[in-house]
Amino acid sequence: MTDTVGFIGLGVMGRPMARNLLRHGFRLIVHSRSRGPVDEVVAAGATSAQSPADIARLSTRIITMLPDGPDVERVLAGPDGVLASLQPGSVVIDMSTIAPATARRLAAQVQARGASMLDAPVSGGEIGAIDGTLSIMVGGDGSALDTVRPILAAMGNAERIIHIGESGAGQICKACNQLVIGGTLAAVGEAFALARKSGVDPSKVRAALMGGFAASRVLEVHGERLLQNNFKPGFPARLYRKDLKIVMDALSDAQAPAPVTAVVQQLLTALIADGKEALDYSALGTVIADLARAE
Amino acid sequence: MTDTVGFIGLGVMGRPMARNLLRHGFRLIVHSRSRGPVDEVVAAGATSAQSPADIARLSTRIITMLPDGPDVERVLAGPDGVLASLQPGSVVIDMSTIAPATARRLAAQVQARGASMLDAPVSGGEIGAIDGTLSIMVGGDGSALDTVRPILAAMGNAERIIHIGESGAGQICKACNQLVIGGTLAAVGEAFALARKSGVDPSKVRAALMGGFAASRVLEVHGERLLQNNFKPGFPARLYRKDLKIVMDALSDAQAPAPVTAVVQQLLTALIADGKEALDYSALGTVIADLARAE
Secondary structure (H helix, E strand, O other): OOOEEEEEEEOOOOHHHHHHHOOOOEEEEEEEOOHHHHHHHHHOOOOOOOOOOHHHHHEEEEEEEEOOOHHHHHHHHHHOHHHHHOOOOOEEEEOOOHHHHHHHHHHHHHHHHOOEEEEEEEEEEHHHHHOOOOOEEOOOOOHHHHHHHHHHHHEOOOOOOOOEEOOOHHHHHHHHHHHHHHHHHHHHHHHHHHHHHOOHHHHHHHHHHHOOOEEEHHHHHHHHHHHOOOOOOOEHHHHHHHHHHHHHHHHHHHHOOOOHHHHHHHHHHHHHHHHOOOOOHHHHHHHHHOOOOOO | OOOEEEEEEEEEHHHHHHHHHHOOOOOHHHHOOOOHHHHHHHHOOOEOOOOHHHHHHHHHHEEEEEOHHHHHHHHHHHOHHHOOOOOOOOOOEEEOOOOOHHHHHHHHHHOOOOOEEEEOOEEHHHHHHHHEEEEEEOOOOOOHHHHHHHHHHOOOOEEEEEEEEEOOHHHHHHHHHHHHHHHHHHHHHHHHHHHHHOOOOOHHHHHHHHOOOOHHHHHHHHHHHHHHOOOOOOEEEHHHHHHHHHHHHOOOOHHHOOOHHHHHHHHHHHHHOOOOOOOOOOHHHHHHHHHHOOO
């Protein structure tokens, strides 16, 4: 018998993730603020609930996939929230990208109700959500994770569901992920600007670098976007700004200095100041080219 | 009939490259400042020459593999240098990592003698030199390159011998390579420091990140070195300092601002100020951990 899964938040990521749960035979009860996505997922076989509290009444496996920490806080601890009717032994799986500190605080509130909470942010973007190939970085109790692995495996690669550590560790890992991407992306942007301004074709540089130690997924995928000047999102810069704010707060909380990431954040600020927050975040690599007036 | 190849500079990289030329059946005439490496390569089948000028008298395909630009300048344009006896139609292939501006200037001097010069720096390190799997980034005349492709293919992967552009373009590409590696490495160091200071195992973070957009050769190879605290070179930090100086000068010449790379250079300065110039350059990633007193 498969679990009944509650799913809250049917945005760009949540919708395809919910559909993959249905495809894998899970019974699904959904809630979201907008009517359209709910209707779509109900048409695909889900049931709809009136509130997060209703979801918690009807299921003991509850996924949240929301824009930011305050949204998760509201859905869990707000009026008609999950905590109002959470059943003991339930597992709440927050797959949003939020501050590690918020994740730890909410996990403590869930635990006080005799239930478990996992922070389980993802990487892989909309494509990964649609294809069911997300990487999932999990913080929280390992035995709670074991009970929901089949659920997570419906949305991500089974071998990429990684238990990182205690509550909040999944969000720390996601922060590391966003930090590393930012530094790599800025460096690729600087390299392409150097090439262009030196009269060298950056596509040749990219091809040569892909064969050696400078090779990365960022150089491969975002490098191609930079060469094509194609910034149709993807993952819009305004969401990456939110993620980098989480990164900077986590660095500050941990007293971990990160001078490269601080510069990356400034470059992102310049991109957004230039009115480009709706572009794919890989446009970060163009800020340096703009500074160099190379385009 | 195979070419006679002249080879000047039998250091850590040059020695295995010369041996690979012998292994592929090229007749080899070598010159180097130290006696030991010359004896070793002569024992493997090469002939030795008294000076760079002698090399140029006896061969029309001349490779230089030297520590820095001034060394290449001396070997080519100094007393008893290559230019003193360079035959028209010869091809000089400088595989050292030097400033693009120096490469262009020397190429003009070689061309004034009716010969061609290619800048052909490599990536792949000592392992790549031994295995004959170097990536080779070539600047200069394409038809001169075509005449020496079999020679280069004895030292590198044939499909990774990439004609980047005009004279100096190979060095620009190498500068881009070293720049991208530095930014990526610093970001990985910052991410690992964030993880450690947050009580999260950085090896779990590395494993999770390798599955997604943050994946890179730097995270894979240097990330592993950082986790093991293993900085046996490899490529010592003092040589990377030389390369980053070339990068900064090239950026300045091109009027290309590079704020992330500027920070990377400061972190490298901190590493070297800490007496660690003999460590592998991946130790750059520890500077941030040290700043964060995470170790």
